[in-house]
Amino acid sequence: MNRKTQTIVQFFLGLGVLLLINIVANSRMGGRPLYGALDLTEEKRYTLTEGTKTLLEAQEDVIFVRVLLEGEFPAGFKRLQSATREMLEDFHSESPYIEYEFYNPNEGTVDEINTRREQYKEEGIVPVNLRVKGVEGTSTTSIFPYAIFYKGERSVYVNILENEIPGVPSDVVLNNAVALLEYKFANAIQKLNRSYREIIAFSTGQGELPPIQTADLEKELRTYYDVGRLSMDSVAVIPQDISALIIAKPTRPFSDNNKFKIDQYIMNGGKVMWLLDRVAVDLDSLQGRPEYYPKPYDLNIDDLLFRYGLRFNDDLVQDLRSTRIPLATGMLGNAPQFDLFRYPYHVLALPQSNHPIVRSLEAVNLFYPSSIDLSPRTKTPIDKTILLMSSDAARYQKLPVGLDFDFLRYDLDPNKFQQDSLVMGVLLEGTFSSMYENRLSPENLAVLEDIGVEYQSQSVPNAMIVVSDGDVVANPVRPDGSVVPLGYNVFEKYQFSNKDFLFNALEYLLDDGGIIQARGKEVRLRMLNNERAEAEATFWRVINIATPVALLLLFGLVYFLLRRKKYGLVNKRE
Structure with a gap:
């Protein structure tokens, strides 16, 4: 086999391996994917709990999720957006019946945006104005931190941010929101799957609180x-x-x-x-x-x-x-x-x-x-x-x-x-x-x-x-x-x-x-030491720039020496 034929064979073998990997990565058997992932985080943040997995494995109907978090956000909420996307990807990997899209409710003309906001308001979905302090100062943005789950004619909306705390949302609040994503999404799916509504009763007859004093909890329930x-x-x-x-x-x-x-x-x-x-x-x-x-x-x-x-x-x-x-x-x-x-x-x-x-x-x-x-x-x-x-x-x-x-x-x-x-x-x-x-x-x-x-x-x-x-x-x-x-x-x-x-x-x-x-579930917040980061910024910039160049030069030198040794021996034999 000459060198040209060998090269062609190697090319098609490599192409076949890539095709096989792609097929396996997108194949499922018994509703389960044929691939897996290794979660190396200490708190197993990327591993779904057994209850959620069981729920998703039993899913037999399509549930469509529309997340109202498309667009540009400050760094903290960008993390929340990314975490929401990753969580829905994990759900989809467990069940192909979970489909989703990210939607920007602030796109369109002024009339379209106002009409959309009125429709959301009727469903209890209202935007929140959030001020976030970053490295470059304080920014203000209006977002809809919600995901709407649809199954047929029924829908359930989920407040992703949950805790509306006056003032600037802290990193801890955002971290808690990320930690609760799996529970909120699994809970919404479970409620959509139920063919009946469970009954909760307040007892009467012993001088209990009247309905006006339990009205807010009853409304939520x-x-x-x-x-x-x-x-x-x-x-x-x-x-x-x-x-x-x-x-x-x-x-x-x-x-x-x-x-x-x-x-x-x-x-x-x-x-x-x-x-x-x-x-x-x-x-x-x-x-x-x-x-x-x-x-x-x-x-x-x-x-x-x-x-x-x-x-x-x-x-x-x-x-x-x-x-x-x-x-x-x-x-x-x-x-x-x-x-x-x-x-x-x-x-x-x-x-x-x-x-x-x-x-x-x-x-x-x-x-x-x-x-x-x-x-x-x-x-x-x-x-x-x-x-x-x-x-x-x-x-x-x-x-x-x-x-x-x-x-x-x-x-x-x-x-x-x-x-x-x-x-x-x-x-x-x-x-x-x-x-x-x-x-x-x-x-x-x-x-x-x-x-x-x-x-x-x-x-x-x-x-x-x-x-x-x-x-x-x-x-x-x-x-x-x-x-x-x-x-x-x-x-x-x-x-x-x-x-x-x-x-x-x-x-x-x-x-x-x-x-x-x-x-x-715990998602630990590992805070950046801003003072240390600023003091060591120059050192790490040099490392990040110089290390790839040094590795490339080292690879080139080793490659050159190996080729020289190999072809030097061939020339001597000839």
Whole structure:
């Protein structure tokens, strides 16, 4: 074979290898790609969780994703754009039914842009103006940080940025947004795939919060669920088609029959969120009184909660990490003058866990919470995960205690706040034991027999959430009857994470595919040392320019010496 023929053969062999690699890279077997990728990052940021993979592998219909992040953005949001594209590519690699495009909503004529924005506004999609400080100064841009998921006639929109924080978005906020992309996208796909809407019910009959005070959370939930009210006295048993029951700040005792209904609902797999006030006190009850002695609520459910593994302490938690309230400090003419004072009974519970429910959340604003004791032993093993707790500068006051505002006129003494880790919110998971085991009354047994339901002494694997503050779910209401967003503190004029916490908690309770684990994914932010980068800039520029040239020269020298050695030997033989 002469040299020319050998060259042609080598060319076609190389072409065939490239063609084979291309075919394999784009082939799938059983819905799975024949290629893979190696994730070398410490936190496995490019590896999808098992729940997400299972969801995508089972996908049988096309889901089209339109991301409204096309265009030029500052560096921080360019990273968010790139991360969104990479995440959708990972989704597509797991399922060819995931299709996507990036779309710029700011393109077109002024009329087209305005019309488009009005359409988006009707769907709850509004642009945000963001100022980002970079190396060259501060820039301002208006973007739509949303992805819209379509399946047939149905659609779900996802807020990619999520946390709308006043002022300049920090790198941490953007990093959290990147970390939550997988969960948000998988959650949207899961909701589109469901052929039914799960039901969430707020209990009534025990003096719970009225609808106007839970309106904001209900509005948020109705995007994905059917939400209603359930009168405990109107049903023989709590229907099992209710996926979750929210008990929001009851103020009257539960009857034994209603306790039995809740117990059997839990035993049959029903999810319960207990949002309870232990002490009957609020800010209005202190107005116009020199001193007020609050009493604990008698809800008649202590034995039920004890059976499930916890009890409420008869106390009030105080924390130096708290919000402020206004108090009159004087008069200006005929008008009173108000100043804001830090009020330790309005606690800021900053989540300190990496659990998916609270990961990346800001503080949750609680009002007159009590501490929760997790020491009660249960008949069956129960995992107890603390979700909300006090700071290391807290304390508790045992009842009875007199409450007034006089102490706020003096600086709070840190030496009196030496307690830490007081529990105010907990997740219970496991197989629960019925409180009525070996003590089932003939009346309760007759009710079950009448409707053909069998008594359960032990639950299927289940979960519930308990928070020692009923007002955590209560949105403020203006004098004109309009609703203030849940978590917004009207005195501090700041939006806390109450709604995000409750929504995440319900998502966790109702998640049966494991995709909530993606919410606990960590994407670490490795910050650039600007001072060191500036000091070593010249050195690294020289390295980046000189190294490729040096390597090229070295390669040329080695190549020359090898050729000289090879052909020198040939000439000598000849």
